[in-house]
Amino acid sequence: MALKERDEFSGQLTTGHEWNGIKELNTPIPRLLWVFLISTTVFALVWTLLMPSWPGINGYFRGLLGVDQQQAVRASLAEAEAERAAWSTRLVSEDFETLAADASIVSLVRQAGPPLFADNCAACHGLKATGNAGYPNIAQAPMMWGDEPDTIAETIRVGINAGHPESRLGQMLAFGRDQMLGGEEISQLADYLMELHGGPVLEAEARAGAETLFADNCAGCHGSDGKGMADTGTPNLTDPFWTYGGDRLTVRQSIYNGRQGTMPAWEGRLSPAQIRLLALYVLDLRGALP
Ligand code: HEC
Ligand code: HEC
Secondary structure, three states: OOOOOEOOOOOOEEEEEEEOOEEEEOOOOOHHHHHHHHHHHHHHHHHHHHOOOOEOOOOEOOOOOOOOHHHHHHHHHHHHHHHHHHHHHHHHHOOHHHHHHOHHHHHHHHHHHHHHHHHHOHHHHOOOOOOEOOEOOOOOOOOOOOOOHHHHHHHHHHOEOOOOOOOEOOOEOOOOOOOOOOHHHHHHHHHHHHHHOOOOOOOHHHHHHHHHHHHHHOHHHHOOOOOOOHHHOOOOOOOOOOOOOOOHHHHHHHHHHOEOOOEOOOEOOEOHHHHHHHHHHHHHHOOOOO
C-alpha cells in the first residue's frame, strides 16, 4: 500500500491504487445514501416481523399484527354474497311498483342491468335495445305484448313462439303464400300502410277498398285502428317502428309470407331475480323508471 496521498485537483484522498498514472479517489459514500439504505433495511426487518412473511415447512410466519388477506377476501366475498341474496330476495318477493320506487333498487338495475342485457339480449335486440332487422326495438317502440312490468317479465320468462310450454304465440299469417289474399289485394294493403306512414296518398276508392280488406283480414289481430293489441301480441302498424322493415317491398313480404319471430324463453337460463331485474332494466331504457 502506498502512503495516503491527497489529489491536488479535488482535494480528496486517493486509495493509493494507480493504473498507468490514473489514480483512484477515495470518495466516501454520500450520507443521504447511507440514511436511505439503513432506513429501508430497518423498515424491511420490522415489516417482516409485523406482517405474514417468512415461509416455513408447515406454513409461514403469520406476523405479529395477525393480518390475513385471505380472510379479508373471504369476508368481503361473504358480504357481497349476502348483499346479492338480499337483492335477489327483494326482486322476487316485492311488487314492481315498490321496487321501481326504491332508489337503491333502481341503482342496482342500472349497475347490473347493462352487463346482463349485453350478455343475453343484445345479440338480437342490439346493445341499446333499439332492435335489428327482425328483432324489435324494445327501448322505444310500443310493446306488442304490453309494457306493464309484470307483462314484460312474463314475456322474458316464457318467450314468444318459443319451446316453453307456456310460450306466448304470435303468428302473422302468410296471406299470400296460403292464398287468403291475391297479389292485387296485398299490394292494396301495402299501399294503404305506406299511406299511413306518409307515403303516396291513395284515391278515395282505393283507400276504401283497402280499409275493407284491413277490417276483414287484419283488424282481428292488429285492431280496427291498426294500432296493435296486446292479447294477440301484434305490433302497431301505424307508428314509425318496424320490426322487419317499413319499405313497401318488406311490408308486402310480411303480408305475403307472414312473420313468426322467435324470442327465446329465459326461464331456466336466467334466475327469476335476473328476469325481473331485466324487466326493470328494459323499463328504465324506456324512460319508465324514476
Ligand atoms: C335470439 C334472439 C333474441 C334474444 C337473444 C332475445 N330476444 Fe327478445 N325478442 C326477440 C324477437 C324476435 C322478438 C319479437 C317476437 C315476435 O314478435 O314474434 C322479441 C321480443 C321481446 C320482447 C317483447 C317485445 C314486445 O313488443 O312485446 C321483450 C320484452 C324482449 N324480447 C326482451 C328480451 C330480453 C330482456 C332478452 C334477454 C334476456 C331478449 N329479449 C333476448 C328475439 C330475441
Ligand atoms: C292472426 C293474427 C294476425 C293477423 C290476422 C294479421 N297479423 Fe300482421 N302480425 C301479426 C303478428 C303477431 C305480427 C308480429 C310478428 C313478429 O313480430 O314476428 C304481425 C306483423 C305484421 C307486420 C310486420 C310489422 C313489422 O313491424 O315489421 C305487418 C306489415 C303486418 N303484420 C300486416 C298485417 C296485415 C296487412 C294484415 C291483414 C292482411 C295482418 N297483418 C293480419 C298477427 C296478425
